[in-house]
Amino acid sequence: MEKEIMEDVKQYQKAEKLKKKRDEVEPLPWYYDGLENLCNRIHPGKQLLQVTDIELLSRDTKLFRFISAKPNKPLAPFRAGQYIGLTVDINGVRTSRPFSLASSPNQLSYYELGIRRKDNGFVSPFLIENLKVGDILEASEPLGNLFYNPLFHGKDLVFIAGGSGITPFISMLRDISEKKLPINVWLIFGCLTEKDILFRTELNDIQKRRSNINISYILSEPNSDWKGECGFITRDKILNEIGTIAKKYFYMVGNRAMYEFVREELNALGIPQHRVYYEAFGVPDDITKVIGWPQEIDSSDKIQVTVEYRRNTFKEKIEFEALCSEPILNSLERSIRDKIEIANACRSGECALCRTRLISGKVFVPPEVTIREVDKNFGSIHPCISYPITNVHLDLTLT
Incomplete structure (x- = not known):
């Protein structure tokens, strides 16, 4: 009997010892807080920015400088060529x-954004007309894939910019110049008139100081006293500037008309698609x-949209009419x-933050937009670049 009791005591003590060991929490390594802080700084999700300076760059473009609105929270680092999303509230529409x-990505005391007023735009005219020094805006973390990758992009880069499309390139040129990177760059900058050449003084200065950076301007509507290139960015003008296409990688940023025209010129030069990068x-x-838009559907046609969403843990539904265009x-x-607020940043189908499950109906997506295979397989669409062409049913509770 005594032997059995002693055995029970031993088993109990053993169980208690195991329980104590399980309950013990191993202290976090000394570097954990540092890594967490670093990750939070690189990927803050959202940032609050305050306007400190506004400069008129041209008749329709302003340069806005922002600092962090939270003194103890520095701006997120970025790679030259990336973007941020600015969130605004316009007449109740967020x-x-x-x-x-x-x-330049080499300093993080401020961000600079060059914003051009877009004809018939919604946000850019609002920012140009209303944003003032001291205002605070919510912004995303830096996003985008248009940046130089030394492992894949070689040492000879051709930047083709149209109008305000120069903004990511001025960041990249500042970065290359400041770091004295051993790469050759040809910037071909197309504008309407001489007054539309943004950052011209700085661009000329960079070219003067860095022999590996070559800059040329092409004006489509020049004055009679303009001595430089005129017209559009054609294959002949591209070859005249860069000499040969061998081993060169091309980056292109501009409006849709420029994209479509220059893309055909690059195709005619035989440049492989994997050596051309677009914003x-x-x-x-x-x-x-x-191309591909159903001709039987008029731009004024309205479509019935049904949306399911979650609010305060309850699933709700709303129906409304939407323009198919x-x-x-x-x-x-x-x-x-x-x-409810739908997460988004790029407004072009690239970042996939707004992915939404399409339960029924059909949407039109421009053919050049690439949707990830996993989203297609799960029936998800990117509503920022999807146009309803039949009645559609969306479920925001499924991701």
């Missing part, structure tokens, strides 16, 4: 638009003019603005 960072296209000015996300932001 929406965002992406803008390329123009500042996300954005939304077409007129989706009905895009407008991205679904635009309609969603107006119709459910007081109910």
Whole structure:
């Protein structure tokens, strides 16, 4: 009997010892807090920015300088060529638009954004007309894939910019110049008139100081006293500037018309697609003019949209009409603005933050937009670049 009791005591003591060991929490390594802080700084998700300076760059473009609105929270680092999304509230509609960072990535005391007023735009005219020093805006962390990768992009780069498309390139040129990187760059900058050449003084200075950086301007509507190149960025003008296409990688940023024209010129030169990099296209000015748009659908046609969403743990449903010629996300932001906010940044299908499950119906997506296979397999769409062409049913509770 005594032997059995002693055995029970031993088993109990053993169990208690195991329990104590399980309950013990191993202290975090000394470097854990540092890594967590670093990750939070690189990927803060959202940032609060305050306007400190505004400069008029041209008749329709302003340069805005932002600092962190939180003194103890530095700006997130970025790679030259990336963008951030600015969130604004316009007449009760909360929406965002992406803008390329123009500042150098080698200093993080401020961000600079060059913003051009877009004809018939919604956000850019609002920012140009209303944003003032001292204002605070919510912004995304830096995003985008248009940056130099030394492992894959070689040592000879050709930058082709149209108008305000110079903004990511001025950041890249500042970075290359400041670091004295051993790479050759040809910038071909197309503008309407001489007054539309943004950052001209700085660009000329960079070219003067760095023999590996070559800059040329091409004006489509020059004055009679202009001595430089005129017309469009054709294959002949490209070859005249860069000499040969061998081993060169091309980056292109501009409006849709420039993309379509220059892309054909590059194709005619026989440049492989994997050596051409584009910034996300954005939304077409007129989706009905895009190749593949169903001709039987008029731009004024309205479509019934049904959306399921979660609010305070309860699943709710809303129905509204949307123009088929407008991205679904635009309609969603107006119709459910007081109910739920849809994450987004690029407004062109690249970042996939706005992915939404399409339960039924059909949407049109511009053919050059690439949707990830996993999203296609799960029936997800990117409403920022999807246009409803039949009645659609979306479920925001499924991701």
